[in-house]
Amino acid sequence: MSGVSSDELMAFVESLHRLLKDHSSEVEVRRLSQTPEGFDPKTWQALSALGVTGLIIDQDHGGLGAGPVELERVMEAVGASLLCAPLLSSAVLAPALLQALGNPEAKARLLPGLADGSRIATVAVTGPLGGWVAEHVAVEAKHSDNTWHLNGQASFVTHAQVADTVLVVAKTSAGLAVFEIEAKAKGVNICALPTFDHTLRMAEMEFANAPARRIESQRPVWDAVQEALNLALIALAGEQAGGARHVLDMTVDYVKNRYQFGRAIGSFQAVKHMATDLLMESESCTSAARYAAEALAANQADAPQSISLAAFACADAFCQITATSIQMHGGIAFTWAHPAHLYLRRARADAQLFGPPDYHRERYVQQLGG
Amino acid sequence: MSTDLVNDQALEAEVKAWLAEHWKPEALVTGEGFGRHPQQAFMTKVVEARWAVPTWPKAWWGRDLAPAQAKIIERAFAAVGAPGAGQDKSNLWANTAMAHATPAFKETIVPALLSGAVGMCLLYSEPGAGSDLAAVRTRADRRGDNYIINGQKVWTSGAAVADYGMLIARTDWDVPKHKGISFFFLPMKQTGIEVRPLRQVTNEAQFNEVFITDAIVSAENLLGPLNGGWGVLQTALAYERSVMGDAARGPRSGKDNPKGDGALIELAREAGRLNDPVIRQELAQVTAYKVLNRLNNARAKADMAQGTSSAIMSLGKLAMSRILHEEARLRTKLLGAASLLEGPDHPRAEDANFLSLNAYFTSIGGGTDQIQRNIIGERVLGLPKEPEIDREMPFRDVRSG
Numbered sequence: 001m002s003g004v005s006s007d008e009l010m011a012f013v014e015s016l017h018r019l020l021k022d023h024s025s026e027v028e029v030r031r032l033s034q035t036p037e038g039f040d041p042k043t044w045q046a047l048s049a050l051g052v053t054g055l056i057i058d059q060d061h062g063g064l065g066a067g068p069v070e071l072e073r074v075m076e077a078v079g080a081s082l083l084c085a086p087l088l089s090s091a092v093l094a095p096a097l098l099q100a101l102g103n104p105e106a107k108a109r110l111l112p113g114l115a116d117g118s119r120i121a122t123v124a125v126t127g128p129l130g131g132w133v134a135e136h137v138a139v140e141a142k143h144s145d146n147t148w149h150l151n152g153q154a155s156f157v158t159h160a161q162v163a164d165t166v167l168v169v170a171k172t173s174a175g176l177a178v179f180e181i182e183a184k185a186k187g188v189n190i191c192a193l194p195t196f197d198h199t200l201r202m203a204e205m206e207f208a209n210a211p212a213r214r215i216e217s218q219r220p221v222w223d224a225v226q227e228a229l230n231l232a233l234i235a236l237a238g239e240q241a242g243g244a245r246h247v248l249d250m251t252v253d254y255v256k257n258r259y260q261f262g263r264a265i266g267s268f269q270a271v272k273h274m275a276t277d278l279l280m281e282s283e284s285c286t287s288a289a290r291y292a293a294e295a296l297a298a299n300q301a302d303a304p305q306s307i308s309l310a311a312f313a314c315a316d317a318f319c320q321i322t323a324t325s326i327q328m329h330g331g332i333a334f335t336w337a338h339p340a341h342l343y344l345r346r347a348r349a350d351a352q353l354f355g356p357p358d359y360h361r362e363r364y365v366q367q368l369g370g
Numbered sequence: 371m372s373t374d375l376v377n378d379q380a381l382e383a384e385v386k387a388w389l390a391e392h393w394k395p396e397a398l399v400t401g402e403g404f405g406r407h408p409q410q411a412f413m414t415k416v417v418e419a420r421w422a423v424p425t426w427p428k429a430w431w432g433r434d435l436a437p438a439q440a441k442i443i444e445r446a447f448a449a450v451g452a453p454g455a456g457q458d459k460s461n462l463w464a465n466t467a468m469a470h471a472t473p474a475f476k477e478t479i480v481p482a483l484l485s486g487a488v489g490m491c492l493l494y495s496e497p498g499a500g501s502d503l504a505a506v507r508t509r510a511d512r513r514g515d516n517y518i519i520n521g522q523k524v525w526t527s528g529a530a531v532a533d534y535g536m537l538i539a540r541t542d543w544d545v546p547k548h549k550g551i552s553f554f555f556l557p558m559k560q561t562g563i564e565v566r567p568l569r570q571v572t573n574e575a576q577f578n579e580v581f582i583t584d585a586i587v588s589a590e591n592l593l594g595p596l597n598g599g600w601g602v603l604q605t606a607l608a609y610e611r612s613v614m615g616d617a618a619r620g621p622r623s624g625k626d627n628p629k630g631d632g633a634l635i636e637l638a639r640e641a642g643r644l645n646d647p648v649i650r651q652e653l654a655q656v657t658a659y660k661v662l663n664r665l666n667n668a669r670a671k672a673d674m675a676q677g678t679s680s681a682i683m684s685l686g687k688l689a690m691s692r693i694l695h696e697e698a699r700l701r702t703k704l705l706g707a708a709s710l711l712e713g714p715d716h717p718r719a720e721d722a723n724f725l726s727l728n729a730y731f732t733s734i735g736g737g738t739d740q741i742q743r744n745i746i747g748e749r750v751l752g753l754p755k756e757p758e759i760d761r762e763m764p765f766r767d768v769r770s771g
Contacts, residue, residue: 266753269744272747276746276747284663284665286669287669369632369635
């Protein structure tokens with residue numbers, strides 16, 4: 001799909017919208033929120049058939065070979081529908097890390113399964129402190145008897161409880177390395193974490209002398225992790241932009257049709273001005289997400305700072321829009337039955353998932369030379 | 371090769387040959403903006419050669435060209451730095467006159483406007499009609515072939531040097547406010563007009579107050595129908611908004627200011643505040659406002675190039691208001707006590723303080739942020755208007771103050 005025309009991309013996104021309309025309705029989102037797996041295998045199959053699970057995986061390994069621009073647009077649709085599925089883990093983080101590490105044997109073994117959806121994978125970097133920084137890695141790997149063994153803890157690992165395979169970043173005596181481990185392997189204990197965003201699945205992992213396979217890499221492992229994280233941040237920004245736009249539209253529609261004092265509440269300037277401010281946030285969010293994707297796709301010098309900008313601007317915009325949406329709806333959105341809080345929960349989760357906005361603001365200043 | 375392409379190439383060759391013969395690039399262009407142009411002789415040639423408004427009809431200084439062909443001419447002019455092309459898009463005065471003046475008045479005023487022979491100003495706002503422009507109380511009373519004008523206008527740039535002012539005045543007081551306004555080209559060089567510079571918060575005077583006492587304007591200078599001035603004004607305002615863009619002023623101290631996305635960071639470094647983690651967060655945020663506005667504008671332009679109209683364009687002015695106020699606030703914060711000072715020995719303070727005040731130029735001028743939010747809410751988001759209690763009432767009965 002690399003080098004696709006914008007028409008082809010639009011057609012692809014349109015197909016995805018139709019799929020999500022059927023498979024990710026509000027009823028379905030609420031149903032899946034209550035299941036331990038948090039996703040529907042049939043929907044996962046449908047996403048695979050369309051090519052979404054293999055979107056960024058190269059064509060030699062069964063994927064579409066798409067880049068950041070396509071990924072961002074796809075995630076806008078995903079965000080708008082609150083899709084419940086391990087996409088960020090298995091279709092973005094894991095394949096991006098495998099491709100960044102560039103180990104041909106590991107790619108050949110793992111990527112085709114990720115592309116066709118038969119294998120679900122995730123990446124364990126964050127320790128109990130939750131930061132996406134090397135110092136927070138809390139798993140250690142030791143080599144003995146020709147085998148590597150993992151010990152320690154990883155936490156806030158997205159979708160670990162539904163993963164078949166986990167790519168674990170661990171400390172060795174010679175620096176960081178990536179290890180492949182089966183979720184059911186001996187010495188691995190995965191404990192689901194209760195999440196405020198009920199559409200998210202996240203777990204804590206304990207490793208007690210768990211045997212693991214090392215994925216050798218030609219390049220510094222932390223660079224590869226950063227590369228995967230950059231793609232994940234763009235995917236997340238797309239999700240935030242799509243979700244933000246959807247909530248804005250929903251809210252504007254509501255204030256046009258809700259009558260009090262004999263007039264639509266959207267005619268009150270107090271309400272109208274809130275809507276206009278949210279439009280500004282939503283448009284800025286979309287611009288930031290799309291530009292970051294374009295900058296990375298074209299390998300521009302400003303790609304790193306554009307990704308940081310998107311990371312905090314989209315996180316803040318999605319949070320502000322979903323929070324203000326509840327206020328603008330009034331009492332109806334304070335009820336469990338109204339979907340507004342589902343988006344607020346997703347927005348608050350997205351804002352922490354790969355580093356909080358303050359962290360990305362600090363990085364942005366550094367990237368601009370400060 | 372299609373005929374269109376052949377025509378385009380012929381046109382390009384023609385305009386390039388014409389410029390090679392007539393344009394002498396040594397003269398620098400300055401002082402454009404209020405109608406009168408410093409290179410009037412050349413501008414007159416541009417009009418006579420029909421390069422100024424090529425999309426207009428042949429009968430009216432044009433060539434009946436499509437916008438895409440007009441672009442060829444604009445590009446050729448831009449390539450050599452020559453002024454005068456593209457006025458069918460940019461010349462607010464000429465476009466307004468062309469659309470609404472009587473044929474006889476058009477014959478004389480339009481070529482003068484296109485060649486930059488007359489200076490112009492805007493006589494819209496009044497002390498009692500700011501955001502609510504339809505509440506103007508300057509009156510125009512018919513006397514013979516003339517109208518007699520009495521009233522007061524404000525925020526008029528270029529009034530002292532203008533030959534004409536585009537004026538809105540009330541011609542019927544017994545109908546609702548939008549329906550009793552007429553639009554005139556008022557001659558400014560007459561005894562009934564007094565121009566006083568208006569000192570503003572920045573201690574400068576870019577604008578004037580205009581006091582009008584029994585000034586005379588010919589009925590020939592009425593644009594559009596009598597009492598149809600509100601419609602004419604909408605044309606004029608649309609052109610004004612499209613050419614205004616974001617012309618916000620920067621610092622004025624004269625001391626070099628850092629440029630680019632890292633500018634605020636450099637100012638923080640200079641002020642010794644770059645290590646403060648709170649300041650660093652704000653540096654990121656204010657810089658982000660600027661960059662996001664740039665990205666929004668780029669996306670709007672790309673949308674428009676593809677033929678889809680863009681909602682984002684209308685957000686630019688509102689975004690700019692926030693950028694200017696926030697940047698000024700952060701500059702002040704970086705300086706701390708040093709912001710107490712002013713004058714040439716304290717250029718950073720001078721800039722921070724000036725920018726803090728001048729930010730209102732954008733957040734009030736050309737429609738306050740609050741009016742802008744109404745417009746965006748209504749036109750872009752489709753939200754209903756607030757009921758207007760004076761909309762259907764005879765203007766005579768409308769409360770003012």
